[in-house]
Amino acid sequence: MTRAERGIDAHSLAVARIAFGALAVTSAIRTLAYGWVEVLWLEPDVHLTWSWLAPPVPPAPVLYGLVVVLGVLGGLVAVGAWTRPAAALWAAGFAWLELLDKATWLNHYWAMTLVAVLLAAVPTDRVWALRPGRAGRRGVMAPAWHLWLLRSQVAVVYVFAGVAKLDADWLLRGEPMATWLRARTDLPVVGPLLGEPTTAVALSWFGLLFDLTIVLWLWWRPTRIPALLAVVAFHTATWLLFPIGVFPWVMIGLATLWLPPDWPRRVHARIRQRQPTAAVATPRPASTPRWHLVLAAAWVLVQVALPLRHLAVPGDVRWTEESGRFAWRVMAEDKVGWAVYRVSEPNSGRTWRVPVTDILEPWQARIATVRPDMLLQVAHVIAERWSAEHGVATVEVRVDAWVAWNGRASARLVDPEVDLAARPRHAGHHSWILEPPT
Amino acid sequence: MMRSRLLPTALVAALAVTACTSDGSSGADATPAATATADAATDRAVAVVDFVASVVVPYQREAASTAAELEQAVVDLCAAPSADALDAARAAWSATDVARAAARMAGPGPTMDRTSVADIDWPTDATAVADLLGSDRDITVDTLASGSTSRRGLGAIEVLLFDGGSDALAEGGVAGRRCDYLTAAAAEVARATAEVLTLWIDGDDAHAPFADVLTGRSSVGRSTQGALDEIVGAQVAEVETLIGMWLGVDATLEGPAGNGRAHLSAALGALEDTYDEMTALGPLLPTAQHESVRAAIRAAADAVQGTVGPLVALDESARTDLRAAVEAVEVVLRTDVVSALDVIVGFSDSDGDSG
Numbered sequence: 001m002t003r004a005e006r007g008i009d010a011h012s013l014a015v016a017r018i019a020f021g022a023l024a025v026t027s028a029i030r031t032l033a034y035g036w037v038e039v040l041w042l043e044p045d046v047h048l049t050w051s052w053l054a055p056p057v058p059p060a061p062v063l064y065g066l067v068v069v070l071g072v073l074g075g076l077v078a079v080g081a082w083t084r085p086a087a088a089l090w091a092a093g094f095a096w097l098e099l100l101d102k103a104t105w106l107n108h109y110w111a112m113t114l115v116a117v118l119l120a121a122v123p124t125d126r127v128w129a130l131r132p133g134r135a136g137r138r139g140v141m142a143p144a145w146h147l148w149l150l151r152s153q154v155a156v157v158y159v160f161a162g163v164a165k166l167d168a169d170w171l172l173r174g175e176p177m178a179t180w181l182r183a184r185t186d187l188p189v190v191g192p193l194l195g196e197p198t199t200a201v202a203l204s205w206f207g208l209l210f211d212l213t214i215v216l217w218l219w220w221r222p223t224r225i226p227a228l229l230a231v232v233a234f235h236t237a238t239w240l241l242f243p244i245g246v247f248p249w250v251m252i253g254l255a256t257l258w259l260p261p262d263w264p265r266r267v268h269a270r271i272r273q274r275q276p277t278a279a280v281a282t283p284r285p286a287s288t289p290r291w292h293l294v295l296a297a298a299w300v301l302v303q304v305a306l307p308l309r310h311l312a313v314p315g316d317v318r319w320t321e322e323s324g325r326f327a328w329r330v331m332a333e334d335k336v337g338w339a340v341y342r343v344s345e346p347n348s349g350r351t352w353r354v355p356v357t358d359i360l361e362p363w364q365a366r367i368a369t370v371r372p373d374m375l376l377q378v379a380h381v382i383a384e385r386w387s388a389e390h391g392v393a394t395v396e397v398r399v400d401a402w403v404a405w406n407g408r409a410s411a412r413l414v415d416p417e418v419d420l421a422a423r424p425r426h427a428g429h430h431s432w433i434l435e436p437p438t
Numbered sequence: 439m440m441r442s443r444l445l446p447t448a449l450v451a452a453l454a455v456t457a458c459t460s461d462g463s464s465g466a467d468a469t470p471a472a473t474a475t476a477d478a479a480t481d482r483a484v485a486v487v488d489f490v491a492s493v494v495v496p497y498q499r500e501a502a503s504t505a506a507e508l509e510q511a512v513v514d515l516c517a518a519p520s521a522d523a524l525d526a527a528r529a530a531w532s533a534t535d536v537a538r539a540a541a542r543m544a545g546p547g548p549t550m551d552r553t554s555v556a557d558i559d560w561p562t563d564a565t566a567v568a569d570l571l572g573s574d575r576d577i578t579v580d581t582l583a584s585g586s587t588s589r590r591g592l593g594a595i596e597v598l599l600f601d602g603g604s605d606a607l608a609e610g611g612v613a614g615r616r617c618d619y620l621t622a623a624a625a626e627v628a629r630a631t632a633e634v635l636t637l638w639i640d641g642d643d644a645h646a647p648f649a650d651v652l653t654g655r656s657s658v659g660r661s662t663q664g665a666l667d668e669i670v671g672a673q674v675a676e677v678e679t680l681i682g683m684w685l686g687v688d689a690t691l692e693g694p695a696g697n698g699r700a701h702l703s704a705a706l707g708a709l710e711d712t713y714d715e716m717t718a719l720g721p722l723l724p725t726a727q728h729e730s731v732r733a734a735i736r737a738a739a740d741a742v743q744g745t746v747g748p749l750v751a752l753d754e755s756a757r758t759d760l761r762a763a764v765e766a767v768e769v770v771l772r773t774d775v776v777s778a779l780d781v782i783v784g785f786s787d788s789d790g791d792s793g
Binding site for chain 1: 481482483662663678681687722724726727729730761765768769770772773774776777778779780782783
């Protein structure tokens with residue numbers, strides 16, 4: 001039996017499963033309570049679809065039903081009933097929602113989707129499950145690689161979130177932290193401190209070092225508990241300061257995977273003032289088929305490769321955003337944009353002005369105006385509509401798009417002379433994106 | 439979502455202290471960013487208070503004062519018709535229009551309240567004004583106030599004072615009904631404008647003074663962030679109005695007085711005052727953004743000054759250039775100001791984690 005196959009207590013995996021399920025339920029409740037089904041999927045006239053897959057937006061009853069089902073599936077995962085099918089269905093259903101409009105895409109949604117896939121792939125319902133899976137009936141020991149796989153997923157998030165911040169803006173200018181803190185200088189007592197440039201630089205370095213090294217501190221036994229407390233403090237602070245939804249709680253829940261695998265049993269016993277039962281008394285897991293390990297290794301490799309793929313694309317990913325998704329660029333920059341399209345009819349020579357908010361909802365515009373691929377898609381939408389509504393075979397659509405980036409004065413994002421209606425959508429580099437401001 | 443700010447404050451402070459004491463690299467006070475942000479520690483709440491005191495209230499007072507003068511000038515014209523009295527009334531109208539343009543740019547809340555706008559400067563339908571003038575229906579403050587918004591306000595007064603039949607006002611006798619209309623409309627504008635000022639500085643039985651609401655001094659007051667959101671949001675909306683309705687491709691709100699350039703200049707002037715170097719919201723902007731914002735506003739103001747005559751008389755090229763200059767102001771408001779003040783223009787309630 002290899003190290004990867006040796007048995008570990010399955011309780012910490014169960015806690016991660018319960019935490020994920022609870023957050024999936026919370027996520028569904030938030031979506032319904034905030035009216036996001038209406039706002040995100042039903043109200044927009046135009047949806048910003050992915051170039052490689054554009055499922056149609058289902059009608060309202062289906063959408064509401066899907067969100068409710070996602071909540072129920074999250075509940076099933078949490079209580080450990082039909083866990084793996086429930087996690088698989090949750091991942092599929094949640095991915096479906098994410099595919100409807102890429103302006104809704106968030107790093108933490110992607111993180112939850114990946115974790116759901118892993119919960120579907122590895123049994124986490126051996127213990128503390130209403131309806132233990134087949135593996136659970138063989139005992140409370142899980143192969144160590146199950147834990148490693150989940151840990152590696154969390155590690156990828158943290159490390160690449162740190163790597164994304166390794167630039168002069170973050171390290172030397174203290175941006176975008178300075179921009180964010182400047183908006184909080186009215187906080188009592190520490191407000192003036194937050195406006196100090198040194199505070200922004202110091203907090204930037206702290207955040208960077210936290211992201212890059214927290215996995216090490218969690219992994220190393222002497223620093224594990226302080227590191228876990230730091231995780232709780234850090235993510236609680238980000239939850240309070242920034243609108244990042246359930247992401248902090250996802251990361252806090254998953255950070256417990258670095259504790260000794262039997263920690264939940266020990267805590268449970270301490271609460272009940274009993275000696276913990278010995279996990280070693282239960283049967284060990286069966287040996288793992290080789291292809292399981294190969295698949296797990298391939299998964300990890302893909303997770304490492306995805307965030308690096310932007311290196312194969314020309315341009316600064318921070319500015320172009322090309323290949324910047326699925327790369328854990330979490331809170332790495334601050335961008336605010338605005339775009340006005342110019343629709344020209346070559347035959348008449350006339351030009352019309354179309355602000356981006358004439359096409360997109362404000363929340364979509366906030367995302368799209370700083371992302372060239374979305375600006376391109378909107379140009380295509382305008383061209384199609386214009387042609388259809390005015391009976392014109394050819395129209396040219398240009399955009400004047402400006403972005404304020406990491407505390408710099410606003411600069412043009414794309415070449416305003418290029419007819420975007422004639423430029424194809426693709427996943428590679430778009431030559432009409434202008435150089436970033438210095 | 440309302441959350442306690444004490445905890446994040448404590449956490450941030452702790453993090454800052456930790457980082458400063460454990461990491462020698464924190465002493466980056468010589469970086470360009472350090473210089474740029476040094477002046478941005480200005481208290482945001484103080485800036486909002488200053489904006490209200492130094493920009494909003496003076497402009498609202500000016501709007502109320504000029505509207506009262508317009509009302510009086512119209513009364514004087516109708517009591518003693520003459521060419522001079524007509525010129526005085528026309529000048530008073532122009533002053534009121536300019537003051538209102540600045541007040542609109544400077545003030546959210548009651549200034550841009552739907553009722554106020556409907557009473558003061560809703561777009562006017564000159565044909566509807568002519569129809570009412572030519573009818574035998576009663577024209578009083580009450581009938582105007584309860585009637586269509588397209589037949590009252592500054593726009594209606596402009597038509598009555600400047601259109602082809604307005605010269606009769608100087609001659610007396612023949613302009614009785616026009617005088618009735620003018621007097622009622624001017625009185626309604628003066629009342630509504632005075633009410634806006636009152637709502638700002640005194641409030642009414644149901645509302646606290648909006649100056650207190652916006653600066654958070656009232657029990658139902660805005661947070662500083664909420665106030666900044668509202669101020670910048672109103673300014674963006676107003677600049678959009680200038681672009682779309684005053685400098686539109688096919689249309690302009692400019693009426694027979696040809697006051698468009700003065701109207702635009704006044705609005706841009708109020709914007710310039712908002713982002714002044716020393717007062718109001720200007721000190722909240724880091725140097726780079728501040729220069730960008732000021733330059734765009736100044737360039738637009740210069741572009742307005744660089745044109746000659748009414749907006750309606752501009753050729754397409756000149757109007758396009760002028761519109762581009764004002765659009766550049768919208769860009770800096772929507773990017774530099776929104777970024778620097780971390781405000782949200784338009785609804786946004788979703789999560790975000792990509793910066």
